[in-house]
Amino acid sequence: MTSNSFINTAYKKTTDFVESIPKSERKKYGQFFTSEPIAEYMASLFNFDCQQQSLRLLDAGAGTGLLTVALVENLRKSGYKGEITAVCYENDPKVIPTLVDNLETLKKAYSINYVLTKENYLTSQNFIELDLFKGTSTKYDMIIGNPPYLKVSKDSPEVKALSEVCYGAPNLYFLFWAMGIHNLKDDGELVYVIPRSWTSGAYFERFRKFLFKHCVITNIHIFKSRDKVFENDSVLQETMIIKIRKSQVKPEFITVSSSSSCDFSDIKFYYADYDTIVSQNQYVFIVTDKEEAEILSRINRQKYTLEENDLRMKTGLIVDFREQEILRNNEEDGTYPLFYSQHIKDGRVLWPVGREGEYIMTDRIGFLQENSDYLFVKRFTSKEEKRRLQCGIYLNDEHKQYKYISTQNKINFIKCDNPEIAYGLFTILNSSLYDSYYRILNGSTQVNSTEINAMPVPSKNDLELIGKELIGQELTEQNCNNIVDKWIK
Numbered sequence: 001m002t003s004n005s006f007i008n009t010a011y012k013k014t015t016d017f018v019e020s021i022p023k024s025e026r027k028k029y030g031q032f033f034t035s036e037p038i039a040e041y042m043a044s045l046f047n048f049d050c051q052q053q054s055l056r057l058l059d060a061g062a063g064t065g066l067l068t069v070a071l072v073e074n075l076r077k078s079g080y081k082g083e084i085t086a087v088c089y090e091n092d093p094k095v096i097p098t099l100v101d102n103l104e105t106l107k108k109a110y111s112i113n114y115v116l117t118k119e120n121y122l123t124s125q126n127f128i129e130l131d132l133f134k135g136t137s138t139k140y141d142m143i144i145g146n147p148p149y150l151k152v153s154k155d156s157p158e159v160k161a162l163s164e165v166c167y168g169a170p171n172l173y174f175l176f177w178a179m180g181i182h183n184l185k186d187d188g189e190l191v192y193v194i195p196r197s198w199t200s201g202a203y204f205e206r207f208r209k210f211l212f213k214h215c216v217i218t219n220i221h222i223f224k225s226r227d228k229v230f231e232n233d234s235v236l237q238e239t240m241i242i243k244i245r246k247s248q249v250k251p252e253f254i255t256v257s258s259s260s261s262c263d264f265s266d267i268k269f270y271y272a273d274y275d276t277i278v279s280q281n282q283y284v285f286i287v288t289d290k291e292e293a294e295i296l297s298r299i300n301r302q303k304y305t306l307e308e309n310d311l312r313m314k315t316g317l318i319v320d321f322r323e324q325e326i327l328r329n330n331e332e333d334g335t336y337p338l339f340y341s342q343h344i345k346d347g348r349v350l351w352p353v354g355r356e357g358e359y360i361m362t363d364r365i366g367f368l369q370e371n372s373d374y375l376f377v378k379r380f381t382s383k384e385e386k387r388r389l390q391c392g393i394y395l396n397d398e399h400k401q402y403k404y405i406s407t408q409n410k411i412n413f414i415k416c417d418n419p420e421i422a423y424g425l426f427t428i429l430n431s432s433l434y435d436s437y438y439r440i441l442n443g444s445t446q447v448n449s450t451e452i453n454a455m456p457v458p459s460k461n462d463l464e465l466i467g468k469e470l471i472g473q474e475l476t477e478q479n480c481n482n483i484v485d486k487w488i489k
Protein backbone atom coordinates (compact mmCIF):
# COMPACT_ATOMS: atom_id res chain seq x y z
CA MET A 1 0.00 0.00 0.00
CA THR A 2 1.43 3.42 -0.88
CA SER A 3 1.01 6.31 1.49
CA ASN A 4 -1.34 8.14 -0.83
CA SER A 5 -3.92 5.41 -1.07
CA PHE A 6 -5.28 5.43 2.49
CA ILE A 7 -8.25 7.58 1.64
CA ASN A 8 -9.30 5.10 -1.08
CA THR A 9 -8.93 2.19 1.29
CA ALA A 10 -10.80 4.01 4.05
CA TYR A 11 -13.60 4.80 1.62
CA LYS A 12 -13.79 1.21 0.50
CA LYS A 13 -14.10 0.09 4.12
CA THR A 14 -16.85 2.68 4.59
CA THR A 15 -18.77 1.29 1.62
CA ASP A 16 -18.39 -2.25 3.03
CA PHE A 17 -19.76 -1.02 6.37
CA VAL A 18 -22.70 0.75 4.70
CA GLU A 19 -23.55 -2.43 2.82
CA SER A 20 -23.38 -4.56 5.96
CA ILE A 21 -25.79 -2.51 8.10
CA PRO A 22 -29.42 -1.77 7.15
CA LYS A 23 -30.21 1.85 6.47
CA SER A 24 -32.83 1.87 9.25
CA GLU A 25 -30.09 0.99 11.78
CA ARG A 26 -27.76 3.71 10.53
CA LYS A 27 -30.56 6.27 10.55
CA LYS A 28 -30.87 5.95 14.34
CA TYR A 29 -27.41 7.50 14.64
CA GLY A 30 -27.98 10.06 11.85
CA GLN A 31 -25.33 8.18 9.90
CA PHE A 32 -24.62 9.36 6.36
CA PHE A 33 -21.08 8.90 5.22
CA THR A 34 -19.01 11.46 3.39
CA SER A 35 -17.79 10.57 -0.09
CA GLU A 36 -14.10 10.51 -0.90
CA PRO A 37 -13.95 13.68 -3.04
CA ILE A 38 -15.90 15.66 -0.42
CA ALA A 39 -13.60 14.46 2.36
CA GLU A 40 -10.54 15.46 0.33
CA TYR A 41 -12.03 18.82 -0.57
CA MET A 42 -12.88 19.54 3.08
CA ALA A 43 -9.39 18.58 4.22
CA SER A 44 -7.84 20.88 1.62
CA LEU A 45 -9.59 23.94 3.06
CA PHE A 46 -7.55 24.20 6.27
CA ASN A 47 -4.75 26.74 6.62
CA PHE A 48 -1.85 25.79 8.80
CA ASP A 49 1.66 26.80 9.63
CA CYS A 50 4.19 24.10 8.72
CA GLN A 51 6.44 25.38 11.53
CA GLN A 52 3.86 24.79 14.26
CA GLN A 53 5.19 22.09 16.58
CA SER A 54 1.97 20.20 17.11
CA LEU A 55 -1.61 20.12 15.86
CA ARG A 56 -4.67 18.79 17.67
CA LEU A 57 -7.47 17.61 15.39
CA LEU A 58 -11.05 16.73 16.26
CA ASP A 59 -13.51 14.62 14.28
CA ALA A 60 -16.77 14.47 16.25
CA GLY A 61 -19.13 11.76 15.00
CA ALA A 62 -16.21 10.18 13.16
CA GLY A 63 -18.04 7.18 11.65
CA THR A 64 -15.36 5.14 9.90
CA GLY A 65 -12.86 8.00 10.28
CA LEU A 66 -12.78 8.99 6.61
CA LEU A 67 -12.52 12.72 7.39
CA THR A 68 -9.64 12.19 9.81
CA VAL A 69 -7.86 10.09 7.18
CA ALA A 70 -8.35 12.82 4.58
CA LEU A 71 -7.13 15.56 6.93
CA VAL A 72 -4.04 13.73 8.22
CA GLU A 73 -3.12 12.64 4.71
CA ASN A 74 -3.46 16.19 3.43
CA LEU A 75 -1.34 17.61 6.27
CA ARG A 76 1.46 15.13 5.76
CA LYS A 77 1.40 15.45 1.98
CA SER A 78 1.56 19.23 2.32
CA GLY A 79 4.80 18.86 4.28
CA TYR A 80 3.63 19.15 7.85
CA LYS A 81 6.18 17.27 9.97
CA GLY A 82 5.07 18.24 13.49
CA GLU A 83 3.20 16.13 16.00
CA ILE A 84 -0.42 15.28 15.14
CA THR A 85 -2.99 14.15 17.69
CA ALA A 86 -6.36 13.16 16.24
CA VAL A 87 -9.31 12.88 18.62
CA CYS A 88 -12.36 10.99 17.34
CA TYR A 89 -15.74 10.72 19.03
CA GLU A 90 -18.06 7.95 17.87
CA ASN A 91 -20.87 6.34 19.87
CA ASP A 92 -22.12 3.63 17.50
CA PRO A 93 -20.40 0.40 18.63
CA LYS A 94 -20.97 -1.21 15.21
CA VAL A 95 -18.78 1.26 13.35
CA ILE A 96 -15.97 1.35 15.94
CA PRO A 97 -13.97 -1.65 14.57
CA THR A 98 -13.71 0.01 11.12
CA LEU A 99 -12.79 3.30 12.76
CA VAL A 100 -10.05 1.67 14.85
CA ASP A 101 -8.74 -0.10 11.76
CA ASN A 102 -8.43 3.21 9.88
CA LEU A 103 -6.87 5.03 12.83
CA GLU A 104 -4.30 2.27 13.36
CA THR A 105 -3.37 2.47 9.67
CA LEU A 106 -2.89 6.23 10.00
CA LYS A 107 -0.85 5.84 13.16
CA LYS A 108 1.58 3.47 11.49
CA ALA A 109 1.82 5.27 8.16
CA TYR A 110 2.00 8.85 9.41
CA SER A 111 3.16 8.43 13.01
CA ILE A 112 0.24 10.21 14.60
CA ASN A 113 -1.33 9.81 18.03
CA TYR A 114 -5.00 9.18 18.28
CA VAL A 115 -7.62 9.18 21.01
CA LEU A 116 -10.90 7.39 20.41
CA THR A 117 -13.79 8.37 22.68
CA LYS A 118 -16.75 6.03 22.42
CA GLU A 119 -19.09 8.36 24.25
CA ASN A 120 -21.67 10.92 23.25
CA TYR A 121 -19.73 13.94 21.93
CA LEU A 122 -22.14 16.42 23.50
CA THR A 123 -23.10 14.99 26.84
CA SER A 124 -19.71 13.53 27.74
CA GLN A 125 -18.23 17.01 27.92
CA ASN A 126 -17.86 19.10 31.00
CA PHE A 127 -21.26 20.10 32.39
CA ILE A 128 -21.48 22.98 34.81
CA GLU A 129 -24.96 23.60 36.13
CA LEU A 130 -26.46 22.30 32.91
CA ASP A 131 -24.46 24.72 30.79
CA LEU A 132 -21.94 23.04 28.53
CA PHE A 133 -20.41 26.24 27.31
CA LYS A 134 -19.32 27.17 30.82
CA GLY A 135 -17.32 23.96 31.25
CA THR A 136 -13.65 23.92 30.42
CA SER A 137 -12.89 21.78 27.43
CA THR A 138 -9.98 20.49 25.44
CA LYS A 139 -9.29 22.89 22.59
CA TYR A 140 -8.38 22.00 19.02
CA ASP A 141 -6.53 23.66 16.13
CA MET A 142 -8.65 21.98 13.47
CA ILE A 143 -12.10 20.46 13.63
CA ILE A 144 -13.50 18.50 10.72
CA GLY A 145 -16.91 16.88 10.67
CA ASN A 146 -20.02 15.57 9.07
CA PRO A 147 -22.29 15.82 12.11
CA PRO A 148 -25.28 13.53 12.55
CA TYR A 149 -28.48 14.82 11.02
CA LEU A 150 -31.09 13.93 13.60
CA LYS A 151 -33.85 15.77 15.44
CA VAL A 152 -33.60 15.57 19.23
CA SER A 153 -36.32 16.16 21.78
CA LYS A 154 -36.27 19.48 23.53
CA ASP A 155 -36.13 17.63 26.86
CA SER A 156 -32.95 15.72 26.01
CA PRO A 157 -29.87 16.46 28.15
CA GLU A 158 -27.90 17.90 25.23
CA VAL A 159 -30.64 20.40 24.40
CA LYS A 160 -31.00 21.48 28.02
CA ALA A 161 -27.26 21.92 28.28
CA LEU A 162 -27.03 23.89 25.03
CA SER A 163 -30.07 26.08 25.62
CA GLU A 164 -28.10 29.17 24.60
CA VAL A 165 -28.33 28.09 20.94
CA CYS A 166 -31.62 26.13 20.93
CA TYR A 167 -35.12 27.11 20.00
CA GLY A 168 -37.87 24.51 19.62
CA ALA A 169 -36.87 20.90 18.92
CA PRO A 170 -33.36 21.20 17.48
CA ASN A 171 -31.27 19.10 15.17
CA LEU A 172 -28.07 17.46 16.33
CA TYR A 173 -26.12 18.91 13.43
CA PHE A 174 -26.02 22.43 14.75
CA LEU A 175 -25.53 21.32 18.36
CA PHE A 176 -22.40 19.54 17.13
CA TRP A 177 -21.44 22.71 15.34
CA ALA A 178 -21.99 24.89 18.42
CA MET A 179 -19.94 22.47 20.52
CA GLY A 180 -17.26 22.49 17.81
CA ILE A 181 -17.06 26.27 18.11
CA HIS A 182 -16.70 25.92 21.87
CA ASN A 183 -13.93 23.36 21.37
CA LEU A 184 -11.90 25.48 18.90
CA LYS A 185 -8.74 27.31 19.95
CA ASP A 186 -8.61 31.02 19.15
CA ASP A 187 -7.84 31.31 15.44
CA GLY A 188 -8.58 27.60 15.06
CA GLU A 189 -10.55 26.44 12.00
CA LEU A 190 -13.62 24.23 11.62
CA VAL A 191 -14.81 22.63 8.38
CA TYR A 192 -18.18 20.87 8.38
CA VAL A 193 -20.49 19.42 5.77
CA ILE A 194 -24.01 20.33 6.87
CA PRO A 195 -27.54 21.04 5.63
CA ARG A 196 -28.26 24.57 4.53
CA SER A 197 -31.20 25.21 6.83
CA TRP A 198 -29.24 27.19 9.47
CA THR A 199 -28.68 30.17 7.13
CA SER A 200 -32.12 31.67 7.75
CA GLY A 201 -35.23 31.25 9.86
CA ALA A 202 -36.16 31.79 13.47
CA TYR A 203 -35.18 28.29 14.63
CA PHE A 204 -31.52 29.03 14.06
CA GLU A 205 -31.47 32.63 15.22
CA ARG A 206 -29.85 31.87 18.56
CA PHE A 207 -27.33 29.60 16.93
CA ARG A 208 -26.38 32.25 14.35
CA LYS A 209 -25.95 34.78 17.14
CA PHE A 210 -23.61 32.38 18.94
CA LEU A 211 -21.73 31.61 15.71
CA PHE A 212 -21.09 35.24 14.83
CA LYS A 213 -20.22 36.17 18.40
CA HIS A 214 -17.24 33.83 18.25
CA CYS A 215 -16.39 33.18 14.60
CA VAL A 216 -16.18 34.45 11.06
CA ILE A 217 -17.00 32.52 7.89
CA THR A 218 -14.15 32.16 5.43
CA ASN A 219 -15.43 29.61 2.85
CA ILE A 220 -18.73 28.21 1.64
CA HIS A 221 -19.28 25.49 -0.92
CA ILE A 222 -22.76 24.66 -2.12
CA PHE A 223 -23.93 21.68 -4.10
CA LYS A 224 -26.44 22.81 -6.64
CA SER A 225 -28.10 19.45 -6.90
CA ARG A 226 -29.64 18.06 -3.72
CA ASP A 227 -29.46 14.38 -4.41
CA LYS A 228 -25.82 14.03 -5.37
CA VAL A 229 -23.97 14.73 -2.17
CA PHE A 230 -24.24 11.52 -0.21
CA GLU A 231 -24.49 9.34 -3.27
CA ASN A 232 -24.66 6.09 -1.36
CA ASP A 233 -27.49 7.32 0.78
CA SER A 234 -29.44 9.67 -1.49
CA VAL A 235 -30.07 12.30 1.17
CA LEU A 236 -32.55 14.81 -0.17
CA GLN A 237 -31.19 17.76 1.76
CA GLU A 238 -29.59 20.84 0.37
CA THR A 239 -26.04 20.43 1.56
CA MET A 240 -23.11 22.77 1.95
CA ILE A 241 -19.55 22.80 3.21
CA ILE A 242 -18.64 25.60 5.57
CA LYS A 243 -15.33 26.75 6.94
CA ILE A 244 -15.21 29.11 9.90
CA ARG A 245 -12.38 30.61 11.94
CA LYS A 246 -12.60 31.40 15.64
CA SER A 247 -11.78 35.06 15.38
CA GLN A 248 -13.48 38.43 15.30
CA VAL A 249 -11.37 39.65 12.38
CA LYS A 250 -13.61 39.59 9.34
CA PRO A 251 -11.88 38.44 6.18
CA GLU A 252 -12.19 40.88 3.29
CA PHE A 253 -14.21 38.37 1.32
CA ILE A 254 -15.76 34.94 1.65
CA THR A 255 -14.78 32.37 -0.96
CA VAL A 256 -18.00 30.89 -2.28
CA SER A 257 -17.67 27.89 -4.52
CA SER A 258 -20.40 25.86 -6.11
CA SER A 259 -20.63 22.68 -8.12
CA SER A 260 -23.47 20.65 -9.49
CA SER A 261 -22.09 17.33 -8.34
CA CYS A 262 -19.97 15.99 -5.53
CA ASP A 263 -16.92 15.29 -7.70
CA PHE A 264 -16.30 19.07 -8.01
CA SER A 265 -15.64 18.69 -11.75
CA ASP A 266 -17.52 21.89 -12.61
CA ILE A 267 -16.52 23.92 -9.54
CA LYS A 268 -16.95 27.71 -9.85
CA PHE A 269 -15.58 30.33 -7.48
CA TYR A 270 -16.92 33.69 -6.41
CA TYR A 271 -15.31 36.04 -3.92
CA ALA A 272 -18.12 37.85 -2.13
CA ASP A 273 -17.86 40.83 0.22
CA TYR A 274 -18.19 39.58 3.76
CA ASP A 275 -21.14 41.85 4.51
CA THR A 276 -23.00 40.71 1.39
CA ILE A 277 -23.05 37.16 2.71
CA VAL A 278 -23.51 37.87 6.41
CA SER A 279 -26.21 40.51 6.61
CA GLN A 280 -26.67 42.87 9.52
CA ASN A 281 -29.59 40.87 10.83
CA GLN A 282 -27.34 37.78 10.73
CA TYR A 283 -29.08 35.97 7.89
CA VAL A 284 -26.61 34.29 5.57
CA PHE A 285 -27.08 34.97 1.87
CA ILE A 286 -25.29 32.43 -0.28
CA VAL A 287 -24.34 34.48 -3.31
CA THR A 288 -22.52 32.36 -5.88
CA ASP A 289 -21.91 34.83 -8.70
CA LYS A 290 -21.98 38.47 -9.79
CA GLU A 291 -25.61 38.30 -10.96
CA GLU A 292 -26.76 37.12 -7.55
CA ALA A 293 -24.70 39.83 -5.83
CA GLU A 294 -26.43 42.37 -8.10
CA ILE A 295 -29.88 41.00 -7.15
CA LEU A 296 -29.01 41.43 -3.50
CA SER A 297 -27.72 44.96 -3.86
CA ARG A 298 -30.79 46.05 -5.92
CA ILE A 299 -33.10 44.80 -3.21
CA ASN A 300 -30.96 46.06 -0.36
CA ARG A 301 -31.30 49.59 -1.76
CA GLN A 302 -35.01 49.50 -0.81
CA LYS A 303 -35.51 51.43 2.37
CA TYR A 304 -38.50 49.72 3.99
CA THR A 305 -39.63 46.31 5.12
CA LEU A 306 -43.18 44.95 5.01
CA GLU A 307 -43.33 45.38 8.77
CA GLU A 308 -42.28 49.01 8.57
CA ASN A 309 -44.98 49.54 5.93
CA ASP A 310 -47.46 48.00 8.35
CA LEU A 311 -48.08 45.19 5.86
CA ARG A 312 -47.08 42.19 7.91
CA MET A 313 -47.18 38.69 6.43
CA LYS A 314 -48.89 36.15 8.69
CA THR A 315 -49.58 32.45 8.51
CA GLY A 316 -53.07 31.09 7.75
CA LEU A 317 -55.29 30.41 10.76
CA ILE A 318 -56.69 26.91 10.28
CA VAL A 319 -54.97 23.55 10.58
CA ASP A 320 -57.75 21.90 8.58
CA PHE A 321 -57.23 18.27 9.64
CA ARG A 322 -57.57 19.29 13.31
CA GLU A 323 -60.76 21.29 12.81
CA GLN A 324 -62.80 18.80 10.79
CA GLU A 325 -65.97 19.34 12.81
CA ILE A 326 -66.28 23.00 11.81
CA LEU A 327 -65.50 22.51 8.11
CA ARG A 328 -68.35 22.30 5.58
CA ASN A 329 -68.41 21.26 1.96
CA ASN A 330 -71.30 23.55 1.05
CA GLU A 331 -72.54 26.95 2.00
CA GLU A 332 -74.91 26.98 4.99
CA ASP A 333 -76.29 29.69 7.23
CA GLY A 334 -73.37 31.12 9.20
CA THR A 335 -70.53 29.67 7.08
CA TYR A 336 -67.58 31.70 5.80
CA PRO A 337 -65.14 31.02 2.94
CA LEU A 338 -62.02 29.04 3.87
CA PHE A 339 -59.10 29.47 1.48
CA TYR A 340 -56.52 26.77 0.78
CA SER A 341 -53.29 27.05 -1.17
CA GLN A 342 -55.03 25.19 -4.06
CA HIS A 343 -57.20 28.29 -4.53
CA ILE A 344 -54.13 30.33 -5.58
CA LYS A 345 -53.98 30.06 -9.34
CA ASP A 346 -52.27 32.20 -11.99
CA GLY A 347 -52.03 35.21 -9.71
CA ARG A 348 -55.68 35.08 -8.63
CA VAL A 349 -57.61 33.45 -5.81
CA LEU A 350 -60.31 31.24 -7.31
CA TRP A 351 -62.94 30.10 -4.82
CA PRO A 352 -65.00 27.92 -4.53
CA VAL A 353 -63.60 25.17 -6.71
CA GLY A 354 -65.64 22.26 -5.34
CA ARG A 355 -63.03 20.79 -2.99
CA GLU A 356 -63.93 19.48 0.46
CA GLY A 357 -64.10 21.84 3.43
CA GLU A 358 -64.21 25.11 1.51
CA TYR A 359 -66.48 26.65 4.14
CA ILE A 360 -66.00 27.14 7.85
CA MET A 361 -68.75 27.32 10.45
CA THR A 362 -67.43 29.09 13.53
CA ASP A 363 -67.73 32.23 15.55
CA ARG A 364 -64.37 31.74 17.24
CA ILE A 365 -62.58 35.00 16.63
CA GLY A 366 -59.11 33.43 16.33
CA PHE A 367 -60.37 31.33 13.39
CA LEU A 368 -61.67 34.26 11.35
CA GLN A 369 -60.16 37.31 9.70
CA GLU A 370 -61.70 40.44 8.28
CA ASN A 371 -62.88 40.12 4.68
CA SER A 372 -60.38 42.63 3.36
CA ASP A 373 -58.07 42.81 0.33
CA TYR A 374 -55.16 40.40 0.73
CA LEU A 375 -52.16 38.99 -0.98
CA PHE A 376 -52.05 35.23 -0.42
CA VAL A 377 -48.72 33.41 -0.77
CA LYS A 378 -48.29 29.64 -0.81
CA ARG A 379 -46.18 28.42 2.12
CA PHE A 380 -45.04 25.22 0.45
CA THR A 381 -43.90 24.55 -3.09
CA SER A 382 -42.20 21.49 -4.46
CA LYS A 383 -38.56 21.60 -5.45
CA GLU A 384 -39.46 20.87 -9.08
CA GLU A 385 -41.59 24.02 -9.29
CA LYS A 386 -39.97 26.97 -10.99
CA ARG A 387 -40.94 29.59 -8.43
CA ARG A 388 -40.68 29.67 -4.63
CA LEU A 389 -42.93 32.70 -4.25
CA GLN A 390 -46.36 31.85 -5.63
CA CYS A 391 -48.96 34.50 -4.91
CA GLY A 392 -52.62 35.26 -5.55
CA ILE A 393 -54.49 38.55 -5.22
CA TYR A 394 -57.66 38.29 -3.16
CA LEU A 395 -60.08 41.21 -3.46
CA ASN A 396 -62.93 41.39 -0.99
CA ASP A 397 -65.09 42.91 -3.68
CA GLU A 398 -65.40 39.47 -5.24
CA HIS A 399 -67.04 38.01 -2.10
CA LYS A 400 -68.62 41.07 -0.57
CA GLN A 401 -71.45 39.20 1.15
CA TYR A 402 -69.09 37.81 3.85
CA LYS A 403 -68.00 39.79 6.88
CA TYR A 404 -65.18 37.33 7.57
CA ILE A 405 -63.07 34.81 5.74
CA SER A 406 -60.51 32.25 6.91
CA THR A 407 -57.27 30.72 5.66
CA GLN A 408 -55.65 27.30 5.90
CA ASN A 409 -52.21 27.33 7.53
CA LYS A 410 -50.55 26.35 4.25
CA ILE A 411 -51.15 29.91 3.07
CA ASN A 412 -49.36 33.06 4.22
CA PHE A 413 -51.34 36.27 3.87
CA ILE A 414 -50.72 40.01 3.90
CA LYS A 415 -53.69 42.22 4.68
CA CYS A 416 -53.75 45.20 2.33
CA ASP A 417 -55.31 48.66 2.72
CA ASN A 418 -56.69 48.62 -0.82
CA PRO A 419 -56.54 46.65 -4.12
CA GLU A 420 -53.65 48.78 -5.45
CA ILE A 421 -51.43 47.66 -2.58
CA ALA A 422 -52.42 44.03 -3.15
CA TYR A 423 -51.44 44.46 -6.82
CA GLY A 424 -48.22 46.27 -5.84
CA LEU A 425 -47.17 43.49 -3.46
CA PHE A 426 -48.08 40.93 -6.09
CA THR A 427 -45.91 42.75 -8.66
CA ILE A 428 -42.78 42.63 -6.53
CA LEU A 429 -43.24 39.17 -5.04
CA ASN A 430 -44.18 37.68 -8.41
CA SER A 431 -41.11 39.20 -10.10
CA SER A 432 -38.04 37.13 -10.93
CA LEU A 433 -35.97 39.55 -8.84
CA TYR A 434 -37.68 38.80 -5.53
CA ASP A 435 -38.01 35.09 -6.26
CA SER A 436 -34.25 34.90 -6.84
CA TYR A 437 -33.59 36.95 -3.72
CA TYR A 438 -35.69 34.56 -1.66
CA ARG A 439 -33.85 31.54 -3.06
CA ILE A 440 -30.49 33.08 -2.18
CA LEU A 441 -31.74 33.64 1.35
CA ASN A 442 -33.54 30.38 1.93
CA GLY A 443 -32.58 27.06 0.41
CA SER A 444 -35.75 25.31 1.51
CA THR A 445 -39.03 25.08 -0.35
CA GLN A 446 -40.95 26.69 2.49
CA VAL A 447 -41.90 30.37 2.48
CA ASN A 448 -41.24 31.73 5.92
CA SER A 449 -43.11 34.87 6.97
CA THR A 450 -40.37 36.09 9.36
CA GLU A 451 -37.97 36.30 6.43
CA ILE A 452 -40.47 37.92 4.07
CA ASN A 453 -41.30 40.52 6.72
CA ALA A 454 -37.62 41.44 7.05
CA MET A 455 -37.05 41.70 3.27
CA PRO A 456 -36.32 45.20 1.92
CA VAL A 457 -39.24 46.55 -0.16
CA PRO A 458 -40.33 49.93 -1.61
CA SER A 459 -42.43 52.32 0.49
CA LYS A 460 -46.16 51.78 0.82
CA ASN A 461 -46.77 54.77 -1.42
CA ASP A 462 -44.53 53.31 -4.14
CA LEU A 463 -46.16 49.90 -3.75
CA GLU A 464 -49.50 51.53 -4.48
CA LEU A 465 -48.12 53.21 -7.61
CA ILE A 466 -46.49 49.95 -8.70
CA GLY A 467 -49.85 48.20 -8.19
CA LYS A 468 -51.65 50.76 -10.34
CA GLU A 469 -49.29 49.95 -13.20
CA LEU A 470 -50.20 46.26 -13.09
CA ILE A 471 -53.98 46.69 -12.84
CA GLY A 472 -55.50 45.86 -16.22
CA GLN A 473 -52.49 43.83 -17.37
CA GLU A 474 -52.15 40.04 -17.36
CA LEU A 475 -50.65 38.83 -14.09
CA THR A 476 -47.56 37.29 -15.68
CA GLU A 477 -44.02 37.18 -14.28
CA GLN A 478 -42.83 39.07 -17.36
CA ASN A 479 -45.28 41.95 -16.80
CA CYS A 480 -44.22 42.10 -13.15
CA ASN A 481 -40.54 42.12 -14.20
CA ASN A 482 -41.12 45.01 -16.60
CA ILE A 483 -42.63 47.12 -13.84
CA VAL A 484 -40.08 46.09 -11.20
CA ASP A 485 -37.21 46.94 -13.56
CA LYS A 486 -38.51 50.51 -13.74
CA TRP A 487 -38.89 50.90 -9.97
CA ILE A 488 -36.05 48.87 -8.54
CA LYS A 489 -32.80 49.70 -10.30
Ligand SMILES: C[S@@+](CC[C@H](N)C(=O)[O-])C[C@H]1O[C@@H](n2cnc3c(N)ncnc32)[C@H](O)[C@@H]1O
Nearest residue numbers: 029032033034061062063091092120121146148
Ligand atom coordinates in the same frame (compact mmCIF):
# COMPACT_ATOMS: atom_id res chain seq x y z
C1 LIG B 1 -23.26 11.84 9.48
S1 LIG B 1 -22.30 10.57 10.19
C2 LIG B 1 -20.72 11.00 9.59
C3 LIG B 1 -19.68 9.95 9.73
C4 LIG B 1 -18.30 10.33 9.23
N1 LIG B 1 -17.75 11.45 9.94
C5 LIG B 1 -18.33 10.68 7.77
O1 LIG B 1 -18.17 11.84 7.45
O2 LIG B 1 -18.49 9.78 6.95
C6 LIG B 1 -22.31 11.04 11.88
C7 LIG B 1 -21.68 10.05 12.85
O3 LIG B 1 -21.87 10.55 14.18
C8 LIG B 1 -22.16 9.46 15.06
N2 LIG B 1 -22.91 10.05 16.20
C9 LIG B 1 -24.24 10.34 16.26
N3 LIG B 1 -24.53 10.91 17.44
C10 LIG B 1 -23.36 10.99 18.14
C11 LIG B 1 -23.01 11.50 19.41
N4 LIG B 1 -23.91 12.07 20.18
N5 LIG B 1 -21.72 11.42 19.81
C12 LIG B 1 -20.78 10.85 19.01
N6 LIG B 1 -21.06 10.35 17.78
C13 LIG B 1 -22.32 10.43 17.35
C14 LIG B 1 -22.98 8.50 14.21
O4 LIG B 1 -22.92 7.19 14.70
C15 LIG B 1 -22.29 8.68 12.85
O5 LIG B 1 -21.29 7.71 12.68
